[in-house]
Amino acid sequence: MLNVPAVAAIAAVTLLTVAVGARGVRIARTPDDFLVAAREVPPGLNAAAISGEYLSAASFLGIAGLIVSQGLGALWYSVGYTAGYLVLLLLVAAPLRRFGAYTIPDFAEGRFASRGLRRATTGLVLIIGWFYLLPQMKGAGITLQLLLGTPYWVGVVALGIVVSANIAMGGMKGVTFVQCFQYWLKLCAIGIPALVLLAAAGHGSTRNLSPDGQPVFSHRTTVQVQTGTEFKLARPTTVRVTGTLDRTRLADQTVHLPAGMHTAASGAAMVFAAGSPVPASLSMIQPASTTWDSPFLTAGTDGAHPLLATYGVIIATLFGALGLPHILVRFYTNPDGGAARRTTLIVVVLLSTFYLFPAVLAVLTRLRAPELYLSKDPDSVVLALPCPCRAGPASFLVRWSRPAPSPLFSPLPLACSSASQARCHMTSCAAVSARSGSARSLPGR
């Protein structure tokens, strides 16, 4: 039951984080050291720290999943998150830094000479911080629960101790090092697998990307149903089925399935021929009015008013970054306003780089592993995609129907199993996606 590679990876990341954070220990002596890292953090370091703080599981897992499940319009999230820092650069970064406060409530009080505003801002900072803290705590609890079998509260307490110790000893300096480390770790964790998969994928049909194209299997593919599920076929097709399909028991029989909804019981195995349409699970079914290649967002409106929904997300993401207290306070660690400006520009570059990769992974999924559409959790795409390719570039795309061996090539330490068994990795993925809440309901950072 114990997942040794996963436990080792989590332990390594935790130890590295503590070690990196400990670099700040000797330095934090005065309030200036503790609260604003003595205001001497250079732009490059601060930019990486801001990016590390900003990018979480929603960006790491959520965006790729959203693109796979809802279409290219979900790219607006990554565009908006990045452009938000451009707005921050243009309107906020340098003046905020020049004001020279310690925290956002300090700024609010000093700028507008109001104790009441200070209290209100403090309340808002606490509320925002609470909503960031809660999913992290829950994620830690669930992850340790799954991997070590500890009670839920152990992970929560462990996370609290590690983070509190880090901050108490290192102050802002320690936090800066930790967050910078986290950015580069996250970039490597998503970038290296994406580049390797891209190289492995090589040339091939881009048919699944073509406008209006319903995804089709590029190879004969066996889909193992782990948990009973409903799925939808875009057009009629012929499959070989072992197990219960549409309440009929079948033993390696060829059946013709009409287009529309079908029900597969757990344990059923369906063999799709190359060129068959990829079935879509409930969460992946798009409103009839939109297609996968639509440049508009439809989440939350069921396909109605796509243009308004898109502009809504653009406005929210563009101006949302202006209001993140944990990001704003980081600008006080820069030496001066000019450095704050350079920091923000570098953040735009770093985020742009990062957000290339969820798109790459989502497109590769669409092209090469469309059976992930059967998964009920699109957030698992990033975790599950590498699995089919584990056998090496030569046999890439072919081994869908293999049973799942140990995870060797997953961007996250948590287990992923053969992608064709689209449901079996759900338990471990739940822990990861829970770290930042469901990306589908709220793709916040």
Add this chain to the structure above:
Amino acid sequence: MTSPAEHGATAQHGATAEDGATAQHGATAEDGATAEDGARRRKVVVWQHDQARLQHDVIGLGDVQSDTVYGRLLVRSLTRAQLGLSLMCLSIALAVIASLPVVMALLPSARKATVAGLPLTLVILGAGIFPVLMAVGWFYNRQASQLEARFIDLVDPVGRRLDA
């Protein structure tokens, strides 16, 4: 508690500190804290009003420092120029971003266009728009620094650099 009059003064100082171009303000906050540390090891954990005033006093820039009408006018001109630059860059960025959905909605052919087999939407939103964002940011950074350099040359022709 401070009187309303003091509040007003603080607000004014705060505004000046925020708007002022000099990079020195922040460093001054440290100076203030250090001076107090030296005197009685009194630790200012919460940022205080008078730090804004302190910062303002230590700029060391003649007219700008002594809070004369002329000095305020100088700072105001710089603030105006910077705000104009910000708004110009912001409108460029917003025009680029906000025009995309409308163009896509009005031109169905653009929605269906492909570049080397990849949908145009993917090429633009997945990669192409990022260099545009970076370019706007880079341009703004350069222009803002130049504005500040010109301001410093104006108020301090002898050449005491503020960012020393």
